[in-house]
Amino acid sequence: MRDNGLTRRSVLSGAAALLGGAAAGTTIPTAVAEPGTATAVPPGPVVRPGDPRYPDLMTGNNQRFVARPEYVKLITSTADAENAVRDAVRAGKRVSVRGGGHCFSDFVCNPEIEVILDVSAMTDVYYDERMRAFCVQSGARLTNVYEALYKGWHVTIPGGVCWSVGIAGHVAGGGYGLLSRAHGLTVDHLYAVEVVTVDERGGVRTVVATREADDPNRDLWWGHTGAGGGNFGVITRYWFRSPDAHDTDPADQLVSPPSTVLVSAVEFDWDELDQASFTRLVQNFGTWHERNADPGAATTAVSSLFNVSHRAHGSMGMFTQVDATAPNARRMLDDYLAAITEGVAARPRPAKAPIGELGKLPIDLGEPRELPWLQAARLVGTNNPTITDPTSRGVHKSAYLRKAFDDEQCAALYRGMTGEDFTNPDTMLVLLSFGGRVNAPERGATAHAQRDSAFKMCLQTFWNSAEDDDFHITWARETYRGMFAATGGVPVPGDHADGCYINYPDNDVAAPEFNRSGVPWQALYYRENYPRLQQVKKRWDPADHFRHALSIQPAR
Template sequence: MSGIDRRRMLGNSAAVVGGIAAASVLVEPASAAPAAKGPAAKGAKVAPTDPRYPLLTTGNNQRFVARPDYVALIRSSADAEQALRTAYRDGKRVSVRSGGHCFADFVCNPEIEVILDFSEMTDVGYDPGFRAFYVEPGARLMNVYEALYKGWGVTVPGGICYSVGAGGHIAGGGYGLLSRAHGLVTDHLYAVEVVVVDDRGRVRTVVATREEDDPNRDLWWAHTGGGGGNFGLVTRYWFRSPGATGSEPADQLVSPPSKVLVSALDFSWDQLTETRFARLLKNFGAWHEQHSSPDSEYRHLSSLFNVSSKAHGSIGMFTQVDADRPNARKLLDDYNRAITAGTGIKPKALTRATGELPPMPQLAEPKEMPWLQATRLVGTNNPTITNPTSRGAHKSAYMRKNFTDQQIAALYKHMSRPDFDNPDTMLVLFSFGGQVNALAPDATANAQRSSVFKMCFQTFWEDESEDDFYLGWVRDLYEEFFARTGGVPVIGDSTDGCYINYPDRDLSDPRHNRSGVPWQTLYYKENYPRLQQVKRRWDPSDFFRHSLSIKPAKG
């Protein structure tokens, strides 16, 4: 933003708002989208006697439940300011929710006294003043894709699960099947609006942009992978891709392919010996190690590989490539052949839900379809991942190199254990690299910029009485998988730490993390001290905190 634009923005939209705090300064772009009007500007306060209370005191993972004094449903920036003032004045411990998919206890735990819930702030639109698209934190990813694409033919390279809230997804970095071609979601983040509180309880709303001369730029940077619930209340994000020019909205953000070529394959456990299992996974790792440079001709191809437990019966793989590429079919065919090379396995149609994939029997042979149609197909029809009644455990890792023999042996051992009969268990392998690796590690708060694929170990179950068994199972697998580095994926030649949007409290527990590497380094690498400085400036009293939150730098 030029100096003239910044003065215009401040002159037209700065306001001093009275209240309990001494002052509250609201800063918005001159042409920001209209605020909610009338009754919609203020959300409900849900107390324990309210019939909505049980729904709003837990999220997608039923392991975590809160018993707050109330849940404040936020509908506007002004509403967020007032809710924050009240909670701070009353000395309440708060948590922040956008979509409710948090894998850990950041939102729901016994210490929380007030949940600030942004699930009703769902607007998506275009702001001509910023030449950027705005997204409110409660918007679900599928709604974001629908609005951006139908309205302007653009998108952000976000995740596949339709019901994830934009607020947390973006703050943690955000990635999906378009990331190899276009980078992380936060690589396109232009600005963020945050309600903050200082150590004297003064509440204000701040807009921070990526412009080099923005005095609030550090707050923008912290939201490019620093994780949710750390610095304040995000009430709006703006997106404009770096290098965008002109004034046409369609030119300000990346466009997805008009059509994609997709395939879905099933590898039956009946065909898998330990040797074949090892070859299949090493083929995946070797291909990604070879084809994950930012300029790879395969950067427009991305795959999601669900290595389900033997109890499920099969392993599934979904692959998508930009159909507008002149050699799209060859790229896809070559990839599928590379994954099965030397295994003797005959892929079948994917006829049942597998891990994060729905049934897609029609894609046993590659099929071309509109991008948004494919996005709906993969993202909206999987009861395992989106089941709101299940309990779950999740662990992550970034991989810089292929699997070792020891890692494959550990995975096979635990996935085929005779006493393990849970079909809703998987190691999900996500294609990574490509344009994700085009940025320097400190360009955004998300520091993992040299990985070739990402992993999520996860299992789901229903009964609380089985918690110890399933938590024990996933811990045993993860710690044996990374046995050579103290039970976690340390920063090194082969692994590159963990993803904060898949939070895991075990990383802060020396019983499970025996590496001597602190959890902060595993998530943020060398960016953590800088995040601490941002925390010290914008949340010096550490009001926004959770079990893996960033701590303010010491004076």
């Protein structure tokens, strides 16, 4: 294992000490120290069928997908991960890797999986003086990362909203959030990644890859800037440092979030919306983002989540955040809200109901309020009971958009959201702000290829009974296919759309009965970056030990 000689100042302690036990009959190897530390980290337990913990570890956040592995290995350190991979490879076992458990598809949990490698106990966040970067272990959850970075050094990464999302998969797929229009994607600030890899002979080793131009392992870093998780090995640590950081002060190495933000939450009553008003409202959102997608736009301080909920929900809600320290912040927010509601008969009112997957807000934000940034992040990040319901089942379909939806797309969406035979209130099209600084890098600078989009969407619905799977999945398929009927049922890259988001994976796009575009699914997720990703795969996982339904295939 590579020793990096790290100097460690831990802010958040991991859960490793709580996981020192093992299932009956399991041999526990000697505890080892993490690189650069003198502290021994006990290896995590091996959980097998019959262990009372096993049922909780067979699945993730989406109960549609269940595995029945021979065992689940809870990993507590890089050395533990390396040993776990070596054991599985020697035994010829099919493995998958789990961090936060928020995968929307069956990448981690499916009947073919024999061993789940679970890194969720690895949660440390600290400043690494030698790397001059912030180190985050791969099991950390987003809210814990934000709190550690902000409280310790007044910095952050521009990541997602949901508190319980694991950092490993989120970053690997090109994570984004409410600060991304101003600061880019999480991968735009990724300096290095530590990965346990397997070579063509089954040899297991741990590799640290950086973005440095002369790093011989740089291609492995690049592969973790948008390919998604579960492709090249087991991620154990990330290091973050902004590309324009040159000082040695930790507080200058990453993005500083605004000290305060203006937040607004409004809803539109479905009873006041006919098809014309619905269409205008949805198109207004797209048009504003289309006009403000440039990296240099003054409005990069504005970011919004618009939950176009099903009529059964009663209303559609929109949460908007603006950097309160930006010049003319209140004017930008007022202008944004005016643009979204222009020509719409339904008038916005203070949000009283849950806003899609966000729960009912505890405060009235009909009149915008200025809040400390971390408080605002907690307000939305810890208040999403629909998507974090541990008993729920869901289906999710994504797209990047360059332009507002046209009339035909809005008509298909309106049919899906008003049909009398479908009345699930936990159904929504989430429209999410994109563009701005996200669009600054060149398309090939990272594996994340969508660098000129204006906004993105996630069509999703949630339910609790397996008996209702076909009903809900069919609804999602028909609505999505209708929205992209002009391009074979999927968002083919072109003037209006730019493919799909790998962190909202959808196995349907790889099936000819649902993707009739003639465009392969790899082009939808990775555009022209896919052949390069295949070369990365060939070098670092040539035997395809780490694979799933939409994984990168090694180049031949």
